[in-house]
Amino acid sequence: MKSKTISVLVTLVSFLLISNISLVAQKSVELKYNLETGDKYEFVSDLNQDISFEAGGTTMTLEQVMTFKMTSVVDGIEDNIIDKSILFDAIKMNQKIFGMEISYDSDDSTTWTGMTAEVAKEMNKIIGKTAKIAMDNKGNIQEMDISELTDNDELTNNLTSGNTYAVYPEGKVSIGDSWETDINPLKDNDMKVHMKYTLLKANRKHAVIGLEGNLSGNEIQGEQINLEGATVGEMTVDVKTGMLITSTLDIELALDIEQRGVKIPANIVSTTTTTATKIN
Numbered sequence: 224m225k226s227k228t229i230s231v232l233v234t235l236v237s238f239l240l241i242s243n244i245s246l247v248a249q250k251s252v253e254l255k256y257n258l259e260t261g262d263k264y265e266f267v268s269d270l271n272q273d274i275s276f277e278a279g280g281t282t283m284t285l286e287q288v289m290t291f292k293m294t295s296v297v298d299g300i301e302d303n304i305i306d307k308s309i310l311f312d313a314i315k316m317n318q319k320i321f322g323m324e325i326s327y328d329s330d331d332s333t334t335w336t337g338m339t340a341e342v343a344k345e346m347n348k349i350i351g352k353t354a355k356i357a358m359d360n361k362g363n364i365q366e367m368d369i370s371e372l373t374d375n376d377e378l379t380n381n382l383t384s385g386n387t388y389a390v391y392p393e394g395k396v397s398i399g400d401s402w403e404t405d406i407n408p409l410k411d412n413d414m415k416v417h418m419k420y421t422l423l424k425a426n427r428k429h430a431v432i433g434l435e436g437n438l439s440g441n442e443i444q445g446e447q448i449n450l451e452g453a454t455v456g457e458m459t460v461d462v463k464t465g466m467l468i469t470s471t472l473d474i475e476l477a478l479d480i481e482q483r484g485v486k487i488p489a490n491i492v493s494t495t496t497t498t499a500t501k502i503n
Contacts, residue, residue: 251398252425254391255360256465258305262297263503264466266387272493283320290315294502303360311349311372316342348372362390362465387467387497389420389432389458396422414440414450425462432458438476452476452491467499 267290274285292313298306316327325339329350335343355368392402399422406416421433434457440450456472476491 251395252422252430252462253395254389254430254460254462254465256305256358256362256388256391257360258297258300258464258466260297260299261503262464262501264295265500265502266293266295266467266497267291268293268387268495268497270493270495272491274489274491276487276489285318285320287319288317298355304365305358305360307356307358309354309356311352311354314346314350316346318342358388360465361393362388387470387499389460389465389467390418391465392420398422398425414438423457428462429468430460430462432460434458434472438474450476450478452478466501467497469499470497471495472497 270287270289270291272287272289274287275282276285277283290313291311294310294312296308296310298308300306314327314329316325318325323338325337325342326334327339327342327346328334329346335347349372352372354372355366356364357366358364390404390406396402401419401421403417403419406418416436416438418434418436421435422430423433424431434455436454438450438452438454452475454472454474456470458470459468460466461468472495474491474493474495476493478489478491479486
């Protein structure tokens, strides 16, 4: 499996969750998405990850640093269903392995050649493209249209197997209360995520939510991977709107990468930080 595909998978699974802040506690709060048509948010995610694997009896590590920028717009709201468009604005990547380094920047065409050409070809398919998502006011995804993103359906599925929105429980929750949910990916995506959320702190403006999750999957891009992993982190959200403010997510994954018919065990350790800003 290509490392860039794993990177994007880990990152956009990372959007399911995430960060941390100190706040004054209150007794209970009801969390839901209170948005208006036309609301626009910019999301910036920074990913730092190491992918380690063995080849020829030697352990090697691929070091990657990536930045994703996206714009989310509320297209309409009806019967508590929120229709959103998510535009992929920009991606940057720096990658080091075998003493070699490559850098890609979707805003700089001089980085699209040479050793970076293959990466640029795949990444550029996503830039400027839009995903359509419908979710209820608790964050449960109802429908998703990602046909515009890329002609590589499996890659697209992996990109959208997670999001930057927590799934909230019905009714009010108090400090220390927890709730659990399964994040359902697209129908033809084998990736599974089970999340436990815990309300850590809250006041009238902000809420801090702790995250614990288990990830599993047997197939990505038509390849058997036997993926298992865990994620922990925190996310701070706006109590009034339910929207993310800032987040940090740590993920550890173990999987098999197949190269020329040989399965190679690999481990991925990553940290993703995400910030969201209302821009209108």
